[in-house]
Amino acid sequence: MTTATHPTTRSVAVIGAGLAGTGAALALTRAGFRVDLYSDRTREALRDDVPATGTAILFGASRTADAEIIADRYADNPAAHFSAGAAGLAGDSSNSSDSTGVASFPASYTYEAQSVDARLRADDRLAAFLDLADTTGNRFLVDPVTPDSLDTIAGTHDLTLVATGKAGLADAFATDTDRTPYTGPQRHLLTVTATGLPSDHVFTGRTGGTQSDRLTDTDGNPANNSLLSLHEEGEVFAGPYLHKDGLASWVLLAWAKPGTATEQAFHSTSDAASALQTLKDLHHREFPDIADDIDRLQPVESDPHSWLKGAVTPRVRRPVGETASGHLVAALGDTAIAVDPIAGQGAQLGDRQVAALTAGLTAAASDGKEWDATLLTDLFERHWEDHGRAGVAVTSLFLGDPLYAEVAGAFFGNAGADPAYATGLFNLFSEPAPAITLRTAADVARYVDAFRKVTA
Ligand SMILES: Cc1cc2nc3c(=O)[nH]c(=O)nc-3n(C[C@H](O)[C@H](O)[C@H](O)COP(=O)(O)OP(=O)(O)OC[C@H]3O[C@@H](n4cnc5c(N)ncnc54)[C@H](O)[C@@H]3O)c2cc1C
Structure with missing residues (x-):
């Protein structure tokens, strides 16, 4: 991650300061390019005034791409990791070993998952970008970009990357209907971050044994647990999570199939406390094996934005678009590929796209090649073949696609x-x-x- 220089210093505009935008701004700055990062919010507001876009857990392999963007600050933080899992299937009494009616099975991960609040990760990237601003002249501009101003920006930079998430300026890119698996959301979502259980809590009702029976990973090292629970109306993930304010917490992330009572319950939530209560009630109804543990969780008082509800409309977009005057723009992160989070692919894909795009743009600049539509399409096609297609496919698998x-x-x-x-x-x-x-x-x-x- 050294700062390089190029014979011709090309300029890049990045629109949107989420994980993908801040990652690209930092990586391209370090690669030696002139970068302007546009955000609709100030740095403080990005971190403190909005919920995280998503849970953004990095499951193993994508951490390599992440470390190409920014050095791993959380490798030694025990609150930010898990490497063991226990799945539970509600209502499967034929396989259930006890009276709860939940069949369970443990798994040792072959990797360590890292779970850090996406707002903290994006803020780390932005801080590193701002640290380099004095020496590079690169700029962080608080400016909600409109389609008109996008046209101007794209006309005054060699490349403009649009990383405004699933909405924002994403409509600058046509939907690729062949690659988009569904026309609407497959699940409704409810997620909340809460404290009250230690990161190394053992859910003895599911894993058996007692609190002092430490879980281990495949190398025999102590492992934190995570839980995946399935019932007829949806799914729930629970895992240790480093909250943006440095709190060791747990994230609960739940999915509801459309048209179910669980979906109705999600709709009725209005704040972190009611979201948490809804998920506690769900555990008592469907997963009594761990309900008493989940009852110990409490909302994060310092953060009214520690919860989120909604649904993801999956969409793969064409990688390049044109502004009104015909200037080229390229899609990045959720703007390029948006998937339901059930297989935890979105942020992982974003990291991989940023790392590969930075390498591809750097190589092209060194070779004196244009950053044109052909190059940007080729780079996206490689990303699609290497990672995007698999991310979409595994999401369909976990969604229970026929x-x-x-x-x-x-x-x-x-x-x-x-x-x-x-x-x-x-x-x-x-x-x-x-x-x-x-x-x-x-x-x-x-x-x-x-x-x-x-x-x-
Ligand atoms: C509930 C949930 C759980 C998830 N869990 C995981 C997981 O475990 N693992 C994983 O890999 N992924 C997960 N994801 C997906 C992951 O969170 C997203 O893929 C990732 O955060 C997207 O980052 P982004 O930067 O592309 O978009 P965003 O985070 O949406 O950032 C876009 C930014 O652009 C800004 N913006 C918008 N419009 C404009 C404009 N006109 N001008 C300037 N700025 C603008 C926005 O304010 C925002 O700051 C999850 C998603 C959800 C919903």
């Missing part, structure tokens, strides 16, 4: 008896590529073989 009915049945049906199935399933969060080709129970059996030595 295409994956046999695959999901094989994973969940065998995980209780054979830990390799559970480990293989959780590995897809980090390395989703197998989801592109898994179609049958036999495919799954072959895939999980690789995890047998890990779980033996």
Whole structure:
């Protein structure tokens, strides 16, 4: 991450200061380019006045791309990691070992997941970008960009990257209907960050044993736990999470299938306290094995924005667009690929796109090549083949798409008896590529073989 210089110093405008925009602004600054970062909010407002766009957990492999953008500040923070998981299936009394009616199976991750508030991550990037501003002349401009001003900006920079998330200026890019799997949201979402349980809490109702039975990862090191719970009307994830104010907390992230009572309950929430209460009630109804633990969680008092509800309309967009006067713009982060968070792919894809785009633009500049539509399309196509396609596919798998009915049945049906199935399933969060080709129970059996030595 050294600052490079180029024979011709090209200029880049980045619109939007979320994870993708701040990441691109920092990485391109370090690569030696002139960068103007446009934000509709001040630095303080980005961190303190809005909820995080999403939970933005980095599951294993994407942490390499993240470290290319900014040095990992959280590697040694025990509150920001987990590397063991326990899944629970409500209402599966045939496999349930106790009276709760929840069948459970543990999994050791083959990687360490890092869970840090997206507002804190974006603020780290912005701080590093601002630190370099004096020496580089690069600018952070608080300016809500309109389609008209985008036209002007794109006309005065060599490249303009639009990273305004799922909305904002995303309509500058046409939807790629062939790559977009659904025309509407597949789930309603409710998420809240809360304190009250230590990061290394052991959910003994699900994992068995007692609080003092520490979980371990595949190397035998102490591991924090995370939980994935499935019921007829949706899913819930719970995991340790480093809140932006430095608090060791837990994030609860829940999905509801459309038209269910669970969706109605999500709609009735109005603040962090009611969101948390709704998820406690859900646990008592569906997951009594861990409900008493979840009851100990309390809202983060210092942060009224520690919750979020809504739904993601999935969308893959064409990578380049044109402003009114015909200037080129390129899509980045959620603006380029937006997916339901059920497989935790969005921020991971954003990091990977930023890292690859920075390398591609740097190589082109060194070779004296234009940053034109052909180059930007080629770079996106590579990102799509390397990561985007798999991120979309694994999301469909976890959403229970009919295409994956046999695959999901094989994973969940065998995980209780054979830990390799559970480990293989959780590995897809980090390395989703197998989801592109898994179609049958036999495919799954072959895939999980690789995890047998890990779980033996
Ligand atoms: C509930 C939930 C959980 C998630 N969990 C995970 C997970 O575990 N792992 C994972 O990898 N991903 C996860 N994601 C996805 C992840 O959070 C997103 O992919 C990521 O945060 C998107 O970052 P971004 O920078 O592309 O967009 P955003 O975060 O939306 O940033 C866009 C920025 O642009 C600004 N902006 C908008 N319009 C303008 C304008 N006109 N002018 C200037 N600025 C503008 C916005 O204010 C914002 O600051 C989750 C998503 C959700 C909803």
